Amino acid sequence: MANIRLVLEFDGSNYAGWQRQPNGLAVQQVVEEGLGRLLGASVTLISSGRTDAGVHARGMVANFHTERILPLAAYREGLNGLLPPDIAVQEATLVADDFHARFDARGKWYRYCLCLNPVRSPLNARYSWQLRANLDVAAMTAAAADLVGVHDFQAFRTSGCAARTTTREIFSIDLLAAEKLLYIDVRGSGFLRNMVRVMSGTLVEIGLGKRPVNDVKRLLLQDQGQAGRTAPPQGLCLMEVWY
Template identity: 80%
Template sequence: MANIRLILEYDGTAYAGWQRQPNGLGIQQVVEESLHQLLGTPVTLISSGRTDAGVHARGMVANFHTERDLPPAAYREGLNGLLPKDIAVQDAMQVRDAFHARYDARGKWYRYCLCRNPVRSPLYARYSWQLRADLDLAAMRQAASALVGRHDFQAFRTAGCAARTTTREIFSVDFAAEGKLLFIDVRGSGFLRNMVRVMVGTLVEIGLGKRPPEDMARLVGDGRGRAGPTAPPQGLCLMEVWY
């Protein structure tokens, strides 16, 4: 029995999120059906986590067990011949039997893209939150520094989050500007449901002057309070998972 790890890249625009579900098409379902075609037997993927509807990924990690004896390249090339154009396997490799994509993960890197432009940009509409106002980056950076460390992020999760504990560790929050694009890179040990998007929504409110930077420290200080809105999904991308 071989344990195969896949690294997947996808545009999440057309999907109801990663997870297989009864009322929408999940990316997991598409990949599992392609694996079934390739291997001739049903396969269940174990993923490093879940992305919501409209969220993208460059480095989603998933593994599965199979009795077929194929070289790893055959999984990559074979699956890419079966998958739709908005999903692709970037890498496939055989790993130790005990490897688990979710439980062995040590950290994740998410990137959120903001497009700052007075006129809407059709080219970036699928991959960014478009804002037509200036942002105070100094205030946003000040606020973001309060997120780093181990805190109670109760205020930064949305309804339906089933996590047993709301304490998480954020390693870093970095900003990078490229023309009209602003990237917010968040690295951490793990994340609650919509946690990064709520962080970004709160940072944007601070950048727009709708709340002071000090609000962020209060939100993570005791895990209570009212955070900002949940940022739109299309700006978020799972970049990498560490093991």
């Protein structure tokens, strides 16, 4: 019996998220079906987490156990030959029998991409949230600093979140400008449902002057009021998972 770890990259535009579900095609389903054809047996993937419909990934980690031992290249090149163009295995490695993609994860890096352009940008539309107004990046940076650390992020999750605790640790938040794009890089121990998207939406509202810079502190203290809008899914990408 072998335990194989995969690092997957995918464009989530055409999928109902990572996790298998009855009402839409999920990335997990497509990869499991490809593995089933490759190995001649059904396979269940254990993933490092979930992504919502329309969210992308460069570093989704998943593992599976198999009795059929193949060269590692087969789990990558062979599986990639069975996957659609918008999903690909970047790495395939043999790991310890007790490795668990979810429970062994130590942290994750998410990137939210904003396109700051007064004119519609077709090439960026698939992977960013386009804003046609100027943002106060200095105000956003100051507010983002208040999110770093161990906090109760109850205000920064959406309905349906089944997490037993809403306390999480954010290691860092960096805002990086690249021509007409602004990246919000969030690194943390773990995340609630839509947490990064709600954080990004709140920072955008601060950058637009719709909220004061100190509003993040108020939300973390569970004062009355709601966080900002949930930023659109296409701007979010899971970049890396650490072990």
